[in-house]
Each structure stands twice: as structure tokens, then as C-alpha cells.
Amino acid sequence: MQRASHRGRREFLGLTFATTAAMIVDSSRGTAQSAPLHAKPVPSSGEMLPVIGLGSWITFNVGNDPAARDDCADVMRSFFDAGGRLIDSSPMYGSSQAVIGYGLAKLRRRTAVFSADKVWISVGARGRDQVEQSRQYWGVRRFDLVQVHNLLAWQEHLPTLFAMKNAGQLRYVGVTTSEGRRHRDVERVMGQQPIDFVQITYNIVDREVEARILPLARERGIGVIVNRPFREGALIRAMARHPLPGFAGEIGCVNWAQFILKFIVSHPAVTCAIPATTSVVHVRENMEAAHGRLPDESMRRRMVAHVEAL
């Protein structure tokens, strides 16, 4: 049954990827946000997702610090106000799940969020309990997406997650990796398992996934979530030593963060990127990248050439 549905969504993708989808969410703030917010379809369902999400690695792991928790809630408020939906976390991220749950409760946004979490435990039999524990931290009725974190015990976890999906206990299933690790295994899972999403690292200087994983995602109808778009800020810091090229204005970029994010989400296979931040200013800047013109293939080549020449 899973194979059949997989074939079906591939056919669906032939139609949905043929067009660039966009929807207007909130255009009340900022010049760039007067343009529609770019969204892309989840390949397996057609559900539209804004191309910029929100990561929580390190940034939301603030423990029981009440002031820092409120700061994180402010970041989430700005994210939602700008039309954002997908927030990603993991049991590996310390208190991040609980902090997201705090923010969702404070902002009353439990139904607005597209909740993406992970299962991260080496004992497959305990995966279901961990997902339930995570769900309670978030305070959501069910997760939209649960991914196998860094492919840990994926052979055991995926059957559990598919069963939970079939039972309506979650909506999508995925796997993750980061910083170029285990790409052969990722390809194997993508080729053999009916997953909805794959999460990988991709940015303007880490483009290994362009060769095989991103084309495979398109072929198999798998959504792509991009983590560590800024190399945990190192890429922004490195770029900040140089002026933004003049041609960045042609695609509506006013800073390097938008330059980098627009490059990522303009790849046809990418569904969304999930930059993490503790700054309200930065989350607004990031969300601006979901507006205005996205680079075409010619512009993408120009962007790469410029960055490689720096």
C-alpha cells in the first residue's frame, strides 16, 4: 500500500513541481513582505509550506531560564507573524522541545505550527514512547512530521513511524542527516522507503547534495528540509567581511542571510530551509527571504561564482 501511494505522489509531483507555488500569508510589515510569501508543496500531499522555517538547534536550548524562554517566544511570535509555519526540533536538543511548547502555549499557536520533530534513540522499541514524550513537551495534538534523527536505528524506527502515520498519529515521516554525513545511507533510504521528507545540510558552499540527493528527492517525490543553512552562523560571519554584490538587489536581497537563504530555497527540490536564531531581528530578516523574486538557474550560477571568488 505504501508503494502504491508513493507512485501516486510521484505522478502528482509531475504537476506540482511544474509550477512555482506561492501564497499570500501576511503582508503587513516591511517592504519586501509586500510581495507574496513563497511556499512550496509537500510532494506527498500538496500541502503548501512557506519556504522558510525555524530551527531550534542550540538557540532554543535555554533550560528553565524564564527570560530566555520569553526571548524564544518572541522569536516564535515574529516567525508566525511573518507567515512562518514549520518549526523543527529533536530530543537531542536539550530543552528545545519544552521551550517550543512554552512558546506555543504562550502565543496560543499550537494549531498554527507545522510541528517537525525527530526520534533519536538507539533502541527501536522505545521510539514510540520517545515520540509521545516529545509531543507532550510541544503540547500539540500530534506531530505533523517525525524524522529519524541522523538515521539512528532507522531500520527499527521507520516501521514504527509508518504505522503511526497510518493510524493518524502523525502526518509525515522523514529521515535526517547533517553536514554531509551518511549520504549513501540517506540515498538508500530515499530509494527504498516511502518517506515524505529528507532533511539535509545544503548551502551555497556545501553543495554536495546537488549531485545525487536533491535529484533523487525530485524523482521520488520527497520533500527536502535544509538544515544549517548558515553553518551555525559561520557562513554569515565569513560573508560579512565582504560587501553584498550589486546584483543581489535584483532578487530583493539586502543582506547576506537573505542571499544565502534565497539560493537554498530556489533549488527546485528544496521545500524549505530552517535557519535557527535567538534574534527577533534575524528571524524577520530570514523571513524576508521568503518574499520577492527567487533566483533562476542563471542567477544561481552567478551567485555561486561570486561566492567562490570571495
Add this chain to the structure above:
Amino acid sequence: MAEWWSYTLSDLLLFSPRTYRRLFELYNADIWPAQLVALALGAAIFAVVLRQARWRERGVAGMLALCWLWIAGAFHIRHYATINWAASYFAAGFAIQALLLARAGFFRDRLRFGAPPSPIGRAGLAIFLFALLAQPLIGPLLGRPWRQIELFGVAPDPTAIATLGILLISTDRVAWGLMVIPIAWCMVGGATLWAMESPDALLMPLVALIVVLLAVRRARL
């Protein structure tokens, strides 16, 4: 962990430097005035080590064991574990160290302090005083708020260094078994600070190295 060699220290860091420093600020506020008790214990250890009292070894071992046990529960379990899932393992290590100190020094009376201390013993005493009085000042000197101070007896880093100093004072054969966990913590603490690009990251590993070299030298005497 697959492809473990591709991970760097920063890949393993779960929190930001700001969060780590705030952790100590909240911890200090939560346990006040336990810091005063800890400093009094530190002063008592220093005073007892220098005296020819019958119970001094047992007293010192008991006070150190109390500090390690306190840190296991109050710091690692109640606070550090909120941002680092590995803290429960650290707590276990600190509790084991407390038991080892209590067993060797308090119940079995295996620690012996020379009077007066040997040159290496005096170096150990200097290391203890450094942990008690100087190490806590490093943070404020680097511009961190006083509220985030890390004090002997309640914070893990100065307590590990102070314990190593005391163990160097012992005149019997080197208590290697009691040094393993404090030295391991010096490495963990140094690695954490290194991953956060903290300028004092090398301090703890450096002191641990000095202690090991002095202990090896004394073992050969």
C-alpha cells in the same frame, strides 16, 4: 555514533555560551547562601590540612566528598541537565567521586598529609588555593557578571581543581584512583569552554597536566 570522526567539539555543544553562563547565574541565585557554606568549607579544608589534628584527613575527605555529592545533585541534575542530557552521566561521575573520597579518606583512612608538606605537597596546596581564591575571579576578569561566578564547593570546575591539589598533598602513594574523575572533568570542562571559544578553555586541562606531572614525579621519589 556513525562517522564519529567527522564530528568536531562544536558539533557536540548543545547550548550557546550565553545560555551556559546564565545557567551559573540562575544556579547561584537558586542555591544562595550555599556559596558561603562552600567557601567556609574551603577555608576549613585549608586550615585543617595545615594542622596536626587527628581527624584532619578524614575531615578533609569528608568535606570534599560532600562538595562532590552536592554538585552531582544540585548542579548537574537540577540545573545542568536542563540544557545538557549528558549531565546525568556527569552527575553519576561526581557521585562516584564522592563515594571514592568518602571510602578512601573517611572510612578507610587512606589519605595522609605530610607535616610540613613536601615541595610537591606545597604545590598541591597552591593549586588548592588557586581553585579556592583565584579561579573564581577569572570569569569576572574576562568581563562576565559577578552573579555568574563559579565557586569552589558548588561549581564543578574549581572543585575538581581543588580536589586534585589536595590529593597532591597526600604523602602516601599517589591516589591515582581518586584523580581519574577530577582529571576527566578537567578535560570535559576544558572541551566545553573550547567549543564555546572561551579564552580560559585551556586552564583546566593545563592544571590537570601539571597535577599529573607532579604526581608522576612524586611516585618516582
